[in-house]
Amino acid sequence: MHLEKLHQLDKQQKIEVKKLVSKCLTADGLSRELYLDNDMNLYENLDSFFLLYDQKQLVSVLTIFQMNEREAEISGYTLPDKRKKGYFTALLNAAEEELLDFDIYDMVFVAEPNSTSGKMAALSLGASFIKSEYLLRLKLEDYTKKYSEFLSNLNFIVKPLTSKDIMQAAYIHSEIFKTEFQESEELIQNILESDCMVCYGAKLEEELIGICNVNYGKNKASIFGYGVIPRFQGKGYGKGLINYVLRQLIKDKVSEVTLQVSSNSKNAMKIYNYLGFQIVTQYDYYGCQIELEE
Incomplete structure (x- = not known):
């Protein structure tokens, strides 16, 4: 042995x-x-x-x-x-x-x-x-663009974050996921330094209010660490953020995207079901x- x-x-x-x-x-x-x-x-x-x-x-x-x-x-x-x-x-x-x-x-x-x-x-x-x-999967060829009206708000911008955004991104990651700030900072830094991951940030009037991380594979991608800070939830910004990311994945020639969500997250499941995500399996x-x- x-x-x-x-x-x-x-x-x-x-x-x-x-x-x-x-x-x-x-x-x-x-x-x-x-x-x-x-x-x-x-x-x-x-x-x-x-x-x-x-x-x-x-x-x-x-x-x-x-x-x-x-x-x-x-x-x-x-x-x-x-x-x-x-x-x-x-x-x-x-x-x-x-x-x-x-x-x-x-x-x-x-x-x-x-x-x-x-x-x-x-x-x-x-x-x-x-x-x-639940492990959810969405075939992007079946994806239909929704909630585009949220992206028409000129004050709401989604773009990939860079090293200058680490502190702000770590702060909201810590607030969204209830983690220690240092832990969030190290995670965001690892993502930004990776060759296969991107951290997308949603900004409202220059304030970072949400993030969505993507791990790119060959023709496939997985989404993780997606959320909006509590005081901006329920206003459509989370839907706008993930719609932007999905459209960007289509531009990047990605055919399929997966993510995991807690079986207790009923509000998140409503969004994912509406977008066309299907349950693959349970862990x-x-x-x-x-x-x-x-």
């Missing part, structure tokens, strides 16, 4: 991981693939990929997705015929050591509702159910803390 802890995956390693995940998804009737880049982690130096080999065969993989200072999202797959042999536990132990080096103590495990093995693994580790989120989140040795 050979375990590798990696900061990022090379081309061949990504191919190996994708083949393993594909076998697991087919065997279990699931659909959730792994994100195989580290550009969205808050801490740039965090090793976020853990691979376990048995006689040169990749048998298990674990990834860390870290969006804030307090917790990390754990995802992983083990080949069906290699399960219950301690492989994932070995990867998790290595991942916990890495997280503790960065003073991260809270872990969140992600599983699809029909993933019996995923839920059982999380519960066996002492994790408890936290929330559910369940289970949380626990790393147990420290005495």
